C-alpha cells in the first residue's frame with residue numbers, strides 16, 4: 001500500500017497515477033490520508049511508503065507548507081521516486097446554484113491551491129474556506145451542501161466527473177500557465193525530537209535535490 005496525501009480526485013491522485021504510468025513497477029494500492037502529517041503518520045505506522053506534494057512553481061518560497069509542517073515531526077529516510085506535473089486550477093459550482101445564477105460568495109480549497117490563484121482572486125474578492133484535507137474534499141463538501149450557498153470549490157477539472165452535481169465555471173485560473181508541482185514517493189520515519197520550521201525546510205530541500213536512483217534511471221525527473 002501507498003499512503004497518499006489528500007483524497008480521490010485530488011492533484012495527488014492525478015500525480016501518483018502519472019507516476020505509475022511512467023514506472024509501472026511502483027504500482028500499488030492507494031490509501032488516501034488527508035494532510036501530509038496524517039499521510040506520514042499512516043505510512044510510518046504501516047511500514048509503507050508516503051506520497052505527498054512538496055514544491056510548487058508559483059507558491060512563494062516554493063515549498064508546500066503542510067509538508068514542511070509534517071517534516072517537523074517526521075523525517076524522509078529515502079526518496080523512492082519523484083514526479084513533476086502541470087496543475088490546472090478550475091472553479092466548480094453546484095449545478096442547481098449555477099442554474100439559478102447564484103453569485104460566488106466563498107472559495108473552498110486546499111490552502112496551497114488558494115495561494116496559486118491570486119490574479120483570479122483580484123476580480124473575485126470573496127471569502128475563503130481552507131480545507132487541509134484537499135481540493136477534492138472541498139469539492140465533496142460543495143457537492144453535499146455542507147457549505148454556505150454560493151461556495152465554489154477550486155480544484156482539478158476532473159472533479160466534475162467525480163461529483164455529477166458540480167459544473168466547471170472556469171478553467172485554468174492558476175496564476176502561471178506553466179504551474180507545476182513536484183510530488184515525492186518516500187520512506188518516512190517519526191523523529192525522536194521535533195525540529196523547527198527552518199530545519200524542516202532544509203530537510204525537504206535536501207530530499208527534493210536527491211535523485212532517486214533505485215527505481216528510476218537515476219536522472220532528475
Ligand SMILES: O=C(O)C(=O)Cc1ccccc1
Pocket residue numbers: 005006007009010011012013053087110112113133134135136155181
Ligand atoms: O488538494 C489536493 O488536490 C492535493 O492533492 C494537494 C495539492 C493542492 C494544491 C496543489 C497541489 C497539491
